[in-house]
Amino acid sequence: MSEAHASDATRRDFLYIATGAAGAVAVGGVAWPLVIQMGPNEREKAAGGPVEIDISAVEPGMLITVIWRGKPYFIRHLTADEVASAKNAPESDFRDFAAADSRIAAAEGAAEEWAIVGANCTHLGCVPTKIDTGLEGWLCPCHGSKFDVTGRVMKGPAPTNLPLPPFVFASEEKLVIGQDKAGA
Amino acid sequence: MSGHSTYNPTTGFGKFMDARMPIVRLVHDSFVSFPVPRNLNNWYTFGGILAVMLVSQIITGIVIAMHYTPEATMAFDSVHLLRRDVSYGNTLQSWHAVGASMFFIAVYIHIFRGLYYGSYKAPREVLWILGVVIYLLMMATAFMGYVLPWGQMSYWGAQVITNFFSAIPLVGDTVREYLLGGYAVGNATLNRFFSLHYLLPFMIAGIVVLHVWALHVTGQTNPTGVEVKSKQDVIPFTPYATVKDAFAMVVFMIIMCYFVFFLPDYLGHADNYIVADPLKTPAHIVPEWYFLPFYAVLRAIDFNIGIPFTDIVLIDSKLGGVLAMFGAIAVLFFVPWLDTSDVKSANYRPTYKIFFWLFAINAVFLGYLGSRPAEGIWIPLMKASTFWYFLHFIVIMPLLGWFEKPLPRPASIADAVLAKSSSDTAESQAQS
Ligand code: HEM
Ligand code: FES
Numbered sequence A: 001m002s003e004a005h006a007s008d009a010t011r012r013d014f015l016y017i018a019t020g021a022a023g024a025v026a027v028g029g030v031a032w033p034l035v036i037q038m039g040p041n042e043r044e045k046a047a048g049g050p051v052e053i054d055i056s057a058v059e060p061g062m063l064i065t066v067i068w069r070g071k072p073y074f075i076r077h078l079t080a081d082e083v084a085s086a087k088n089a090p091e092s093d094f095r096d097f098a099a100a101d102s103r104i105a106a107a108e109g110a111a112e113e114w115a116i117v118g119a120n121c122t123h124l125g126c127v128p129t130k131i132d133t134g135l136e137g138w139l140c141p142c143h144g145s146k147f148d149v150t151g152r153v154m155k156g157p158a159p160t161n162l163p164l165p166p167f168v169f170a171s172e173e174k175l176v177i178g179q180d181k182a183g184a
Numbered sequence B: 001m002s003g004h005s006t007y008n009p010t011t012g013f014g015k016f017m018d019a020r021m022p023i024v025r026l027v028h029d030s031f032v033s034f035p036v037p038r039n040l041n042n043w044y045t046f047g048g049i050l051a052v053m054l055v056s057q058i059i060t061g062i063v064i065a066m067h068y069t070p071e072a073t074m075a076f077d078s079v080h081l082l083r084r085d086v087s088y089g090n091t092l093q094s095w096h097a098v099g100a101s102m103f104f105i106a107v108y109i110h111i112f113r114g115l116y117y118g119s120y121k122a123p124r125e126v127l128w129i130l131g132v133v134i135y136l137l138m139m140a141t142a143f144m145g146y147v148l149p150w151g152q153m154s155y156w157g158a159q160v161i162t163n164f165f166s167a168i169p170l171v172g173d174t175v176r177e178y179l180l181g182g183y184a185v186g187n188a189t190l191n192r193f194f195s196l197h198y199l200l201p202f203m204i205a206g207i208v209v210l211h212v213w214a215l216h217v218t219g220q221t222n223p224t225g226v227e228v229k230s231k232q233d234v235i236p237f238t239p240y241a242t243v244k245d246a247f248a249m250v251v252f253m254i255i256m257c258y259f260v261f262f263l264p265d266y267l268g269h270a271d272n273y274i275v276a277d278p279l280k281t282p283a284h285i286v287p288e289w290y291f292l293p294f295y296a297v298l299r300a301i302d303f304n305i306g307i308p309f310t311d312i313v314l315i316d317s318k319l320g321g322v323l324a325m326f327g328a329i330a331v332l333f334f335v336p337w338l339d340t341s342d343v344k345s346a347n348y349r350p351t352y353k354i355f356f357w358l359f360a361i362n363a364v365f366l367g368y369l370g371s372r373p374a375e376g377i378w379i380p381l382m383k384a385s386t387f388w389y390f391l392h393f394i395v396i397m398p399l400l401g402w403f404e405k406p407l408p409r410p411a412s413i414a415d416a417v418l419a420k421s422s423s424d425t426a427e428s429q430a431q432s
Helices: A011-036 A042-046 A080-088 B012-020 B023-031 B042-065 B075-085 B089-117 B125-147 B152-167 B172-180 B187-218 B237-262 B289-300 B317-338 B350-370 B378-403 B413-431
Strands: A051-054 A063-068 A071-078 A113-118 A129-131 A137-139 A153-155 A167-169 A174-177 B035-037 B234-236 B313-315
Touching: A051 A063, A071 A080, A113 A174, B012 B023, B023 B237, B035 B237, B042 B089, B042 B187, B042 B237, B075 B089, B089 B125, B089 B237, B089 B289, B089 B350, B125 B152, B125 B187, B125 B289, B125 B317, B152 B172, B152 B187, B152 B317, B172 B187, B234 B237, B289 B317, B289 B350, B289 B378, B313 B317, B317 B378, B350 B378
Parallel strands: none
Antiparallel strands: A051 A174, A063 A071, A071 A113, A129 A137, A167 A174, B035 B234
16 A cells, blocks of 8 residues: 555554454453363263174164264174065165175174164164064154164264264274274 | 433532443433334333342342351252241242243243344344343353252252363363362362352343343334334333333232142252252253253254264264254344344234244243153154254244245334224224
């Protein structure tokens, strides 16, 4: 800008702006801890370590629910029929299609196949109920979302499949949730 | 409307105070000499009832908070201890729980009164908006209060409602963690909900003061919808409105007492007498009755909204449901501008009157649908009913102002009242 304009800015203008800026920083500095204290606390964050689960007693067709990081997870021992129907289901049945193989797991060299998925419906977080008749899988009691045996969403308001936690089979009898393959 | 103050201090102390802090004058001008239309009917008594209900919730709340423990392993037991072992605890707890329901009955009648008599029209837009703010705060308060007993419905209600925020794109999950104070609903959540449940009613009280202030600037509407024009149209608040409000209050309290003493759990859910279990969602979760219409709107959106003929999803079903639900409340803020008719009272708007009742029936039906499972025939009905809800505000209200031919209105309130009473006397003379 022109020199005349630059000389318009007085020392007082500078002080106004500097005071305003310091004030804004101070308000932000006070607000920050007030907001941040709302988040999960350190103990909560530290409690996120892996959990070991004994799955030897879970027969085919059975389901157990375990807690990791405060949230429930399903461990479902799939029957051969369930695996076959999941693999044969057409892509058009699903809203958020993923291949059945990517959602079914087995311990190294074992024949038993498992679906290990988050147990909170991806809609608003209810725990879906296992259903064994008709369309097998899960039905969410809250707003009617329907998931197949591998947790893929078929109907209802849930937008995505039940999430897959990081997990690894320590042996045929022991599953570890919260640790992925690389870290095993 | 406040007009000229007619307060005349008579005692020495009265004069002393009046020259220093004229609070008695303020009360006198606002609740004694304050002029109200002479033709107010019983639908106009619910504002006073709401004020009393707020005080009642605050008093019972403070008292039961003395026996309550906001800790996840103890909260459930502390409420049941209050109900069983504290002297009068049973009555106080159910007065508070039933009180919340009665509070909502009153606020719904109050809101529908406003919609019928066009109470939101100029110059009362700010008054109306403050009312919607109070309604929002009431919903937040009641939601957090319902979490406190830490039963199954408390827990899963909190789970579902806080998940609304996880629908926000990108930052949703973080926002939710900050609301909950953890990765899932837990002790931290219960603690903060108790803190906020204690705070919000006092904020409501603050907004109520603004609401009443705005009311006393514009004055009340009345069933004719014609503004007050002369002294002939008004009567002083005390004794006329005071007594009418008090009588309505007594009738309302009798109904409330019936619930408190004979059906304390009628409006609640049996599942809330089972302690919260993070592993098991109750088979049929439903919110409190006063949230049901919005719950139906939420569930009506079970489809993604995208660009037609492509796979691009703009709003997924989850975000869509949450937006529709908040939209159903937010639309109330815009009602003063959506209604394009300058005739206030539905008594003189023959077409609007029909649509008003259709809307009211639809709103109740939406509530009924909210209590039904999201399956079969209920889903298309929820969609149709939600559609009508929005259609009423967004299309019907603006269009009616243009197309409707209103009936002739009386010249003044006094005219209307006198015309009615002379025809009444004519009738009774004819009969005798
Ligand atoms: C706007 C006013 C208020 C509303 C709408 C309201 C609503 C509610 C509701 C719906 C419940 C659940 C009752 C149940 O199902 O058992 C509740 C519980 C509770 N409220 Fe309030 N409340 C209000 C004001 C207050 C205030 C001012 C306090 C004072 C601290 C308070 C303290 C409590 C406590 C301790 C509980 C748990 C005990 C119980 O479940 O009854 N409330 N409130
Ligand atoms: S929470 Fe499962 S369908 Fe809504």
